[in-house]
Amino acid sequence: MTDLTPDEQLLEFFKALADANRLKIIGLLAQSDLSVEELAAMLGLRPSTVSHHLMVLSLANLVSARAESYYNVYTLKPGALEGMAKTMLAQETLPSIAAGVDTNxxxxxxxxxxxxxxxxxxxxxxxxxxxxxxxxxxxxxxxxxxxxxxxxxxxxxxxxxxxxxxxxxxxxxxxxxxxxxxxxxxxxxxxxxxxxxxxx
Amino acid sequence: MTDLTPDEQLLEFFKALADANRLKIIGLLAQSDLSVEELAAMLGLRPSTVSHHLMVLSLANLVSARAESYYNVYTLKPGALEGMAKTMLAQETLPSIAAGVDTNxxxxxxxxxxxxxxxxxxxxxxxxxxxxxxxxxxxxxxxxxxxxxxxxxxxxxxxxxxxxxxxxxxxxxxxxxxxxxxxxxxxxxxxxxxxxxxxx
DNA sequence: AAATCAATTCGATACTAATCGAATTGATTT
DNA sequence: AAATCAATTCGATTAGTATCGAATTGATTT
Known part of the structure; x- marks a missing residue:
């Protein structure tokens, strides 16, 4: 699942959060775990759309789901945001992003x-x-x-x-x-x- | 220029970094200031495209430009990334994102x-x-x-x-x-x- | 003053991604 | 066993955006 280089992972992370509804999902999950239907109602979106957003957030390792009867209850992955924030701040991160670039x-x-x-x-x-x-x-x-x-x-x-x-x-x-x-x-x-x- | 609410600002930030070439630009500017043409050559893009990316990064307050003869030399805004990382980590940020959402x-x-x-x-x-x-x-x-x-x-x-x-x-x-x-x-x-x- | 130069703006095109509805899947209730 | 339910998947549509080339702008050099 983590067959991504650090920069690919960082890009995946930014892409995951570069959408207003996905940001709101993160904000809501920060307060309490929620099912797809609940999120859909709160955001005014269809369950299929929310499911798609949750997939993106899952692939970025920001949320995870647990099955409860026929509900899929999503949770914010503890420490995920903190980890990425620290990666952003790390001294070696920025240069590594440009590592593959032909500076000559x-x-x-x-x-x-x-x-x-x-x-x-x-x-x-x-x-x-x-x-x-x-x-x-x-x-x-x-x-x-x-x-x-x-x-x-x-x-x-x-x-x-x-x-x-x-x-x-x-x-x-x-x-x-x-x-x-x-x-x-x-x-x-x-x-x-x-x-x-x-x-x- | 900053007539954006905190969450709009955060979204603008993530959108700005949710592109592989813009991430590379940030990585390159972290090492040295560069002109549009230099960035274009390094990234294999046209100057007009790079100019567009730099505009997006400017609007997100991540880079700034200074004129040097007819060059526009771009710099990473000091503390910009750190500031957003800290905002991400701040306890009050996440709930504020979901503030406008109808949780009922x-x-x-x-x-x-x-x-x-x-x-x-x-x-x-x-x-x-x-x-x-x-x-x-x-x-x-x-x-x-x-x-x-x-x-x-x-x-x-x-x-x-x-x-x-x-x-x-x-x-x-x-x-x-x-x-x-x-x-x-x-x-x-x-x-x-x-x-x-x-x-x- | 004319020519050169880098950057930006603009319009067009192609690509990516968000959203929806319909169909499907897995689980639960009756 | 049949009906109900939430979630996901799939295909189609639409909205957004990355990219380019051409034209324009400001500045510099000849």
Whole structure:
């Protein structure tokens, strides 16, 4: 029954509560256990409709039913709401939702637009976001923890574009590289940066 | 902007998160602020679609946008998720959702089916839920904190049905009244009972 | 001033989900 | 055994919404 990943479970939970009548059902069951007919009368709906809503809530593990003669009496599952609320608040939940997402897609799209087949730049884009995507790609040509003299920096940058001076300046300005006394080195990605360059 | 009652706000919140792509947007924004185009590339959607999703999330007060040149950079509203999670957990939230619901509707429906125009019972229903609804109606004819001798109890019950013995027995059995040494008195509603009899 | 760019709005389309009535199922009462 | 009852399932209809492409808007760059 719980063959769902945590994010699928969370989505199921939100979908279950994203309906006015289902929310009311939860509110009513919080006060007392009720049968399908009772809920139908209170909500002004047909029993078949209420049965459907209760099925959705069951699949989201929010309610359960017990048989009493020919009644099906539904109960709020104790701790179900609390559990999901805590899941929402948990630090690891949000990142895990985005886990399956291709966060490099934008950079790839920009590079696809701006790169020639040989890997050189058609142009150095003027738009900030595009420029940043290009710079993230270029800086991957430098190794971490290595000190580069300016001559070597220019040789590497020249593989991408003849205007090495602009590229140097932008790499520094966007804090992807640092310079001191004519020596350059790569800076580690800040929190707001993307995953590692996928090297397309 | 917040001309919504608490329950409408809660529903808006759940609706906003009841979509896989919007959940992913929240997950991505939890890691870093992003523009519409970046989100569109990551999710494999058109900018217009993402714009629509961001509008929904904005109306639910989950994200906000800041203009940066011609980019619209979206941010997770700090504390928004936490706030809603706490609202979910709050003791008073659940009952307030069901506040507008007519909890007497089932009893009224049963009474409408089983009562004659003069207020007498066509039959004493066999089904437990229906019987309970009828008993809740009948017990309202007795005052709280008054001690009734059996003779007077029978007179009152006879207004509803000739089989006063059965009615007496069921009222006791369902703990709506109690008896001791031939004296009867009404019991206060337990947690699982309905609101006061609407006296139709 | 013209061209470019990202975002939004709008209209159309496809998909999903809510609701109902009819038929069916399981259980209980007569 | 037959009749009654509540719940569920099923099929059809309707309402809502996700998605897209085209057009528009505001801002920036050339």
């Amino acid at each position: 897609a934008y950079d790839r799209k920009v590079l696809h637009d701006v790169l020639l087949p040989d890997g050189r730049l058609k142009i150095i884009p003027a738009q900030r976001k595009k420029l940043e995507a290009v710079l993230r790609h270029i800086v991957a040509a430098f190794e971490m923890d290595v000190r580069y003299p300016e001559k070597q920096v220019n040789e590497i940058l020249a593989q991408f574009h003849e205007d090495t001076a602009t590229l140097r300046r932008e790499l520094i300005g966007h804090k992807l590289m640092a310079r001191e006394a004519g020596i350059y080195w790569r800076l580690s990605d800040s929190a707001n940066s993307r995953a590692a360059d996928s090297g397309g | 509707a089932y009893d009224r429906k049963v009474l409408h089916d089983v009562l004659l125009p003069d207020g007498r019972l066509k039959i004493i229903p066999a089904q437990r839920k229906k019987l309970e609804a009828v008993l809740r109606h009948i017990v309202a004819a007795f005052e709280m904190d008054v001690r009734y001798p059996e003779k007077q109890v029978n007179e009152i019950l006879a207004q509803f049905h000739e089989d006063t013995a059965t009615l007496r027995r069921e009222l006791i059995g369902h703990k709506l009244m109690a008896r001791e040494a031939g004296i009867y008195w009404r019991l206060s509603d337990s947690a699982n009972s309905r609101a006061a009899d609407s006296g139709g």
